[in-house]
Structure formats: structure tokens, C-alpha cells
Amino acid sequence: MFAFKRAFTLIELLVVISIIAVLVGILLPALGAARRSSNQVKSSSQLRGVQQSMVVFSNSNNYYLPGILRGGTIQPNGSATADSGGGEVGSARYFILLNGQFIASDLLISPAETLAKWTSGPVTTLNHSYAVANFTSADADFGRRHEWKDNASGAVIIMSDRNAGGDASTDQVRSVWTTRTGEWKGGVVWGDNHAEFAQTSTAFSTRYHNTSNSADNLFVAEDTLLGFDAMNNLWD
Secondary structure, rough: OOOOOOOOOHHHHHHHHHHHHHHHHHHHHHHHHHHHHHHHHHHHHHHHHHHHHHHHHOOOOOOEEEOOOOOOOOOOOOOOOOOOOOOOOOOHHHHHHHHOOOOHHHOOOOOOOOOOOOOOOOOOOOOOOOEEOOOOOOHHHHHHHHOEEEEOOOOOOOEEEEEOOHHHHHOOOOOOOOOOOOOOEEEEEEEOOOOOEOOOOOOOEEEEEEEEEEOOOOOOOOOOOOOOOOOOOOOO
16 A cells, blocks of 8 residues: 655645735734834933933033033034034034043944944044034023033933934924934933933923923024024034
């Protein structure tokens, strides 16, 4: 007697392949969403890490965060920033932290981006993903400049994911987490080191020095002199 081996028929194989294809179609979007969520959490954690390093720096800088000198004036561009800019721009503040070994260069790069890690020389926007609070020496920026210190305030925004689009005042804002122009979402870290992943760049409740704002826009310098500058993704 001959023993016949059991084998799959062509129809059975096609059914199995179809089931696998359906499962892949269901699981891949879920895995992609889980990965995005994990990267968003990681990015917010990085923002907290950079803010913490700024506070550590401030302990030996009269409690001012990098970008402002011990006497309260803005760090000028030059050898102290490797010509990354003056203390009013993010690249210069990041150089001070990197050169002083307060942070590692990869902490400045969002998991959503592929940028060049800083190794030496000037820091540029090609080396970092995050925007910092804008200020100048003008009296109009006193509130933000006044709060650029170890303030431990839950009403002062220190950093956020940058504006990767255009002018926020004309709805051209975009983030590294979005693809549509006019839509921004990203991590935000505050003076008390709490971080959140915000779904919009507007409607933040802030207080800089003596001025409060219940509808602060991160990337527009409003009449109340709050928020971030509209061009803080174009420092260099």
C-alpha cells in the first residue's frame, strides 16, 4: 500500500496568503501609530533634558540660562559662541551647552528628523530641531528676557518643536510631526520642566514677568510681547 502525504491545495494556499495580507494591512498602520507616539514621547523627554541642562548651566551664571551673561546682558556673537550668533538665537545658546558638555549633540535632534550631529565649529539650524523663546535687547522683549533664567515657572515656555513651515501669522505654520501646511503639533517644555505634546501652536496660557496671556501663539510675537518669534526656525 502506498501512503499519500497530505499537502495544501492551491486554494488553501491562496486563502492563507489572503489572511496574512489582511493582517499585515491591519497591523502596519497600528505599528506606525505606536512608533509615532513613542517618538513623540521621546522628543518631549529630550526637550525636558535640554531644559534641565540649561538650569544646571544657570547655577554658575547668576541663574541666567545660556544666551544671557551673568550681568544680565545678551551674549554677543563671537568666539564664545563660535560665531553661531548672539545669545538671542537658539544656535548660540545650544553651542554654549554643547561646548560646555552640558548636553550631547543628539539630544537636540528630534526623532522625527535626520539632521547632522554637531561635532565642532558653529552650531546651525542643521544641527537642532527645537525652537527657544525669542528675545532681543529691545524694551519690548523685556518680559521674555526677564524670564530667561531658572524661573521654575509653569507659565513660561522655554522650548518647543520648531515651526518647519512659513509665517505663522498667515497660517503657514507646520511641524516635523505634520504634513499639512497650517497644522502644527509638537512638544513644549516649560520653566518648571513639565512637558506636553501639544496639538496646536496657539491658545497657550502664559505669564512673562507681569503680563499674562490666555491665547499665546508660539510663533507669533504678539502685541502683548509674549510667545516665540515667527521666524525662530530661520535663525541662521
